[in-house]
Each structure stands twice: as C-alpha cells, then as structure tokens.
Amino acid sequence: MPQRTWSAVAWLLVIAAVGALAVLAFRPPAPLADAPPAEFAAGRAEEHLRAVARWPHPVGSPDNERVRRYLVDTAGGFGADVSVETDDVVVPWRGVQRIATTHNVVARVPGADPTGRALLLVAHYDSVPTGPGAADDGAAVAAMLETLRALGERPVRNDVVFLFTDGEEAGRLGAEAFVRRHGVGDYGAVLNWEARGSGGPVWMFETGPGDGPLVSAFAAASGRPIANSLAAEVYRLMPNYSDFTVFLAAGARGLNSAFIEGVHDYHSPYDDLARLDRGSLQHHGETMVGLVRGLGNADLRAVDGGRAVYFDLFSRVLVHYPMWLAVVLAAVTVLGLALLIRVGRLRVRRVLRVAGVAAGAVVVAAGLAFGVWRLVAVLRPGLAFLALSEPYERGWFVAGFAVLGLAVLLAAAVVVRRCEPAEVVAGALVVPAVLLAVTAVALPGASFLFQWPLAAGLVAVRRPGLAFLPPLVAAAIHPPLVGTLLVALGMPLVAVGVAFALLVGVLLLPLFRGLPRYCAAVAAVVALALVATGAVRSGAGPDEPRPDALVYRLDTEGGRADWLSGDPGTDAWTARVLGDRPERVTLSDEHPVLDKPLMRADAPVLDLPAPTAGLSGGVVRVTPGARAWRTHVALTGLRDCRFAGHPLDDRLLELYGTAPREVDCTREPGVPVVVEVTDQWPGLPEEAAALVGPRPPDAMPVQSGSRAHDAALVRAVFRF
Structure with missing residues (x-):
C-alpha cells in the first residue's frame, strides 16, 4: 500500500477517534445518591419524583390535585412562600376553544439583597393521561424541589420563584394564566425545564432575544454545559411549543432545556420511575443549581445583551461569542479562501468541479437514504408506526446510513482523483464556505458549523498535507449534533440527518483520494447489511413492544x-x-x-x-x-x-x-x-x-x- 494511503488511513483513524470521543462524552453525569446539603443529589430528588409520578395526573384530575398538594406541602416545608393561583383559562387551539381551570403552584424564596427583578424557574406538574410523567415533566419538578431545598442552605441575592405550572400538556394553559396575571416584567430571566423521552443529557435548545449574558451564565453553571445555537435557530422555525413559548411571546428573556433520548417511553405508560435515567435527573439538578447560584447573585436588571453563537466541545466546554463577531469571522474566512485560491494559482475550473462533485454527493447520499428508508418502510410497514416513528434497533440504522454516506463520499473521491491535491482541498472547502456565507446572513446561530472547519482548512489550501485538519475539527463538533438531530427528527427523516452530516463530511474527500477504488463498493455493501440487520431485528417482543x-x-x-x-x-x-x-x-x-x-x-x-x-x-x-x-x-x-x-x-x-x-x-x-x-x-x-x-x-x-x-x-x- 503506498505511503499516501497509509497516511490517509492513519489520519482517518484519528478523526474517527475524535468523533467517537465527542459522541461518548455526550452523556449525563453519574447520579449522586447523596451530596453536601447545598448541592444537588438525584437520590434526594428521586424521593419527590416517587411521590409525583405514581399515576397519570392530567389537568383537572384527582391525581393532579394529589400532586399539587404534595408540591405545596414540600415547598412550604423548605421555607418558601407558597401560593396556589387558580384561573379559568381559554386558549384557541386548531379550531377549538380549550377551556380549563388551572392551579399553578408558586413558591417564592426571598433574596438577601434583591436587585429588583426575580429569577423564575418553570416546570409543569401535569402529565398526559397515558403515562405517569416521571420524565415529562416529573424529573424537572423533582429537580426544582431539590434545588429549592439546596437554595435554603445557601441563599442568593435575588428573589427566586419556582413556578409549577398546570395544564401544559393541554396547550400551555397554566403558563398562559400566569403571564396574564403577572406579565414578565418582574423577572430578569425565565428558565424552563422539559423532557421528550426518558434519558440522555440535558440539552439547552432554545433561547430568547438578547441571550448573550444568559448563555455565559449557562456556560459556567455546570461541568456539562451542552447547548448549541443551531438548535435555537431550528427550533425557532418549528411548530413545537412548551411553556417557554408563552413567556417568550410575552417578551421574557430566558433559556429552555430538556433531555430527549428514550423517545419510546415519551407520553407512554413506560414514562415511569423504573425507566428514567437518574443521570438525566442529576444533570437537570446540577444545571439548575448552577444557574440559580450564578443568576441569583447577578444584577438581573442587566441580563439583556446581544445574541450569541455557541456550541459545546466534548460536552464539557461551551464556546460562545457575540453574533456580530460570527458575521465578521465568516466574511474574513470566506474572503480568505477566495484569496488563497487566487494566490495559489489553482485552476478555478477544477476547484469548482470538485465543489460540484462534493455538493452532488450530499444530494445523492440524502436521496439514497430517503429511498432506502422508504424501502424498509414498505418491507416492514410496522416500523413506521412505532413510537414517534423510531425503530427500537435504531443503532443498526444509524450505523447503516452513516456508512451509506461514507460510501457516496468514497465514490465522489474516485471522481476527483485526477485533480491536484490543493484543488481537491479547495474544492471541498467551497461547499462549507458557501454555507457559511448563507448562514452568517440568514441563520447566524448555525454559522459555527462551517466556520471552524473552514478556518482550519485555509492552511491546508497551501499545504495539502494538512488536509486532515478541517475534518478533525468537524469531528470534534458535529457527531453529537448529527445524533441529536436524528433523535429529534426520527428515522423517517433520516435523509435530513445524512445531508446534514455530509455538509461537512465532504471535507474528507482529500483523504479519501488516497484509498483504493473498491472501498466505495465495500462501504455500500456494509451499509445495506447494517440497515437490513436493523430491519430484521426490529420485531415486536416484550422488550420491544x-x-x-x-x-x-x-x-x-x-x-x-x-x-x-x-x-x-x-x-x-x-x-x-x-x-x-x-x-x-x-x-x-x-x-x-x-x-x-x-x-x-x-x-x-x-x-x-x-x-x-x-x-x-x-x-x-x-x-x-x-x-x-x-x-x-x-x-x-x-x-x-x-x-x-x-x-x-x-x-x-x-x-x-x-x-x-x-x-x-x-x-x-x-x-x-x-x-x-x-x-x-x-x-x-x-x-x-x-x-x-x-x-x-x-x-x-x-x-x-x-x-x-x-x-x-x-x-x-x-x-x-
């Protein structure tokens, strides 16, 4: 095997290792059975959850009243000033008028030296009628009670209000009632907590305007500040909602966080204490306590600032910077690539040809992924009607579609094999450069996806031997995002996830040029075998009902x-x-x-x-x-x-x-x-x-x- 091939294989293994590390790091912390009094322990919160999530407790039900009494008694026992606000609520909803009487539980902990605005934490205590709601939203409710207890051990400067809303599952009814009563002017920040599944790390996925100071506070709140501004940009365009939607519409500043893995348990009888990931409960609480300490001692009259671009590295460090800087960086980087192509006297036609092949690979891979999943749905029609259209053996499918994308890239590398190495590097960089220019203008919160791999690739245009740098940087950022996107969208939209992955996956083309031609065919066979295995193994049974x-x-x-x-x-x-x-x-x-x-x-x-x-x-x-x-x-x-x-x-x-x-x-x-x-x-x-x-x-x-x-x-x- 030529030296160039060995070098390519070695760097591909390094890149794969970095990507694997990023995925493995995307986990909640280990739960703590006990901790010092001023800190959070999932073991203590679990006792609250055991009381809350016994049975389904939708709005208006006797069990809803049982949970409400527990919240009032427990929060009052921890020293909070507790009240129950009862309101008749009418909310238009898809052609009907939803009518309910909601009972919000409001627990206020006075601050030592208030700045004039309070910190508001929000979780809903009602469940759907089909499940006991241990994760959605019992975990957040229990975490808020444990956070309230910890706050009593070490008070903060500002008033902290714990709002347990009623009727969220029926259309944000309790949040509507609270905002109609109080507005949002008295609250410097609103922190909402949710779940769409039974496990996984807590992911801050939505912010409001002027989020820069709050993102900075989130970055320092816990040892695992998992968040990215792409999610906020995408979520803003989707029809989804939570209680946080009501507060945003009223003009509040704040953050919205949730864990989303284990979607088969979501809104089902299996959303119980037995299925809940205790690490997710710990992550909820550690983040809550950290934010209460940070924002509770800040001047909440001055949390408004510019919007931020942010993303986490290995789920441990949150990189964040002002959005205006993201626009400047994008302009400098794109112009830098154009200048390097000109100064390097690269054949522009060849560079554009490589860029065209790279863009075509994205389209072809997405089309193949769509077609393969449609074939699976035809051959195994029951899979499309599993919980949230998510097959149990999703690991086989995710691996299969990932390898399918690699097969397309390997085939594209064969097409551009005759181009000079610098031309292939530059051509592969053109795709993220175009996307960087577009996102910097239209969706600046998503610009980081292309900014840093492209910046790392500029040096490789002049020194093609460093072509491993752009995909190495991408491997540190992208794999958890792709995985989360696939969980959020479900397998029927796997083509979107494949396209998303290949938008930076094209940076591998210079390295793939050094591999034998038959690798594309081998990868295609492996991909189909993995998908077929997932289709065969995804059958109904006691463990996969x-x-x-x-x-x-x-x-x-x-x-x-x-x-x-x-x-x-x-x-x-x-x-x-x-x-x-x-x-x-x-x-x-x-x-x-x-x-x-x-x-x-x-x-x-x-x-x-x-x-x-x-x-x-x-x-x-x-x-x-x-x-x-x-x-x-x-x-x-x-x-x-x-x-x-x-x-x-x-x-x-x-x-x-x-x-x-x-x-x-x-x-x-x-x-x-x-x-x-x-x-x-x-x-x-x-x-x-x-x-x-x-x-x-x-x-x-x-x-x-x-x-x-x-x-x-x-x-x-x-x-x-």
Missing part, C-alpha cells in the same frame, strides 16, 4: 357503539374485536380528536355514564361524566358565547376536567339549539376491556399525541 390502540365509541342518541383504531392494521389483540378486515372510515367531522383515518367495527352497546347538558336562557351548562378527562362540546343555534368572561371565537369547545361548565351565549332567533357533548375517557373502560381481553406482552398502548390512543368516547346530544 409494538404500540396499538383501541377506542370504544358509544353514541347514546343513536344507540350505537363502535370499535375504532388508528393503527396501520390489526394485530393479534385488536383483531379480537375489529376482525381481519375492518371498515376504513374518517370521523374528524364528528370527533376533532379523531383527525386521521381509522379502522372501524361494530361493538356491543354498554351502559356507560354519559355527560349531560342543560339550557337556561342563553346559558349552557355542561357536566362531564365522572370518568372523563376531556370533553368536546359543539354548539348550534347560539352566538356571542363567553366563558368566565372570556369571549369564545369558536363554538367548538374542549373542556378539561369533570367540573360543570357554564357558557353564556345569545340564542339565534328561530334556530333550534343543539348541544353535542362527547366525553373522552383515559384508557378503555373496564366494561370494554373485558370484551377484548388483556393486551399481549409484545404490545404497548399508543402514546398520547402520536395517534388515537386507548380511550372511550361517550357522545350525547341535547336539543332545546
């Missing part, structure tokens, strides 16, 4: 009942009542919660308690059944409706909890009033579950938020 669901629908007016399911097809459990060839229907007009195609079969009519409604003048009084957690109400023949003084823009209402609700309307002259009320129960009622029998061990209930989950729908119609 397949989510399924049944909905029992009872129409008391028509005296009819149905079995419904939003699953792609029947399995051994659902076929017991749906049969092998159920009817396909769409019921979105009747039930807003059922907004996707469904399988349907006749069901026996059970004697289930139904909601009631009455009309007195123009006041409609709706009383949900005792087992409902959500109730839909459609009003006909009424206009100008109001609830608790709030005007209702739509006459399709979504009520949470079982308390009776009164809606004040004006009757439309000569039009009959019709009130359609549908209770939604969490899970199948015992009467219906007995007809189906127990769910087999290789299946699990569908998560809330992904598609129709186990429930009963009990509909009643009232005419006046």
